[in-house]
Amino acid sequence: MPTTVKLNDGNEMPTMAFGTGSVMKEKEDVTGFVEQALDSGFDHIDTAPIYYNENQVGAAIRESGLSREELYITTKYDFGGPIQKAVRDSLDKLGLKSVDLYLIHGPNLIEKDVEGSWKEFEKIKEDGLAKSIGVSNFNVEQLRKVIKIARIKPAVNQINFNPYNYASQKAAVEYAAKHGIVTAGYSGLTPLSRSPGGPVDPVVSTIAARLNVSAAQVLLKWVRSKGVAVVTTSSKKERLAEYLAVEELPDLTAAEIAAIDAAGAKGPPSTASPVVHFL
Ligand SMILES: NC(=O)C1=CN([C@@H]2O[C@H](COP(=O)(O)OP(=O)(O)OC[C@H]3O[C@@H](n4cnc5c(N)ncnc54)[C@H](OP(=O)(O)O)[C@@H]3O)[C@@H](O)[C@H]2O)C=CC1
Ligand SMILES: O=CCc1c[nH]c2ccccc12
Numbered sequence: 001m002p003t004t005v006k007l008n009d010g011n012e013m014p015t016m017a018f019g020t021g022s023v024m025k026e027k028e029d030v031t032g033f034v035e036q037a038l039d040s041g042f043d044h045i046d047t048a049p050i051y052y053n054e055n056q057v058g059a060a061i062r063e064s065g066l067s068r069e070e071l072y073i074t075t076k077y078d079f080g081g082p083i084q085k086a087v088r089d090s091l092d093k094l095g096l097k098s099v100d101l102y103l104i105h106g107p108n109l110i111e112k113d114v115e116g117s118w119k120e121f122e123k124i125k126e127d128g129l130a131k132s133i134g135v136s137n138f139n140v141e142q143l144r145k146v147i148k149i150a151r152i153k154p155a156v157n158q159i160n161f162n163p164y165n166y167a168s169q170k171a172a173v174e175y176a177a178k179h180g181i182v183t184a185g186y187s188g189l190t191p192l193s194r195s196p197g198g199p200v201d202p203v204v205s206t207i208a209a210r211l212n213v214s215a216a217q218v219l220l221k222w223v224r225s226k227g228v229a230v231v232t233t234s235s236k237k238e239r240l241a242e243y244l245a246v247e248e249l250p251d252l253t254a255a256e257i258a259a260i261d262a263a264g265a266k267g268p269p270s271t272a273s274p275v276v277h278f279l
Contacts, residue, residue, distance in 0.1 A: 002043050003247045005229055007155040008180035009125075011132050013101065014044035014072050015224070016243060019186060019233040021051045029053075033235055034060035038071075040240040046158075046186075046231050047094075048076040048105060049086070054093035062095065071100075074158075076136060078105035083120035087129050102130035103158055107142040115149040122152045132156065140175045147179055154181050161185025161228050162219070163200045163264025173228060184229040189219055195268035203263045207256050213242075213249060220246045222260050 004012035018037040020030045030053045034045060038060065047057045054075060061071060075090045077083055087102060102124055104110055110117035121133045134156035135146060147153055157176050161169050161183070173183045187193075191200040192215055204218045211218070220230050220243060234240055252260075 017044040058095040074101040076105040162190040
């Protein structure tokens with residue numbers, strides 16, 4: 001059974017999500033990958049209009065034969081324009097009456113009218129179109145602005161979170177936790193996928209050897225050790241099984257966590273792919 005975390009609105013969110021924004025090469029159909037993830041035991045699927053695959057996620061959900069109650073679906077507001085229309089468009093594409101979590105994909109989408117935009121999000125929850133509402137890529141200041149005017153606080157902040165950006169993201173995670181907001185981390189496997197050859201690699205390899213697990217499992221365990229939920233992905237069935245086994249692995253020791261933190265603080269190798277900023 002996948003592990004869940006209780007959100008500040010009483011709902012439970014599975015702590016291991018399968019992301020559809022990067023599983024495929026650009027414009028590739030993700031239906032088969034989502035089916036494979038559901039078949040492997042993932043019950044939380046993360047999508048967004050900007051991934052142009054909500055209809056494919058919907059098809060995979062229907063194909064899976066799983067009931068709506070067995071699934072947790074996250075999508076996002078990201079193209080701008082009227083918020084109520086955007087959520088209904090997403091629901092149409094997904095073929096669902098409601099999503100479990102609806103996020104503002106980036107702070108610039110609401111910066112002109114934080115209060116008015118968040119009120120629209122609160123209405124989405126009150127109308128039952130999303131069971132929970134939240135934000136993504138928000139820093140402390142941006143979270144503070146929403147919390148200040150919110151009747152319903154964001155339940156989740158989904159952010160880029162890995163050992164190489166831990167020092168800069170720590171404050172957002174701690175601020176969120178103080179306000180009862182769960183942080184979900186994407187790109188947790190950056191040291192393997194985008195920035196191989198950096199100072200985190202040997203530390204992770206040593207821990208992986210001690211535990212007889214993969215480097216990806218150590219990195220995801222490190223994410224969880226910070227109280228952060230995971231949004232990851234893979235095109236490979238064997239990696240999906242590894243990701244899902246992470247909750248059952250023994251905890252990293254405090255010294256191991258500190259060693260990953262310290263290696264991450266040295267930064268990625270100079271050959272690392274640049275982080276693309278968007279939204
Ligand atoms: N809210 C937001 O703004 C954002 C949200 N997201 C969400 O998060 C999801 C995950 O993001 P992503 O950055 O891909 O997450 P991760 O950092 O978890 O990376 C997943 C990738 O790592 C690869 N991988 C796994 N193990 C290894 C290994 N040992 N060596 C090399 N590569 C490996 C996988 O490739 P393989 O297929 O070969 O296993 C997969 O492509 C997205 O799909 C999206 O849903 C992502 C970015 C921004
Ligand atoms: O959601 C975050 C990053 C991302 C992943 N896939 C795409 C496609 C288009 C824009 C942004 C993204």
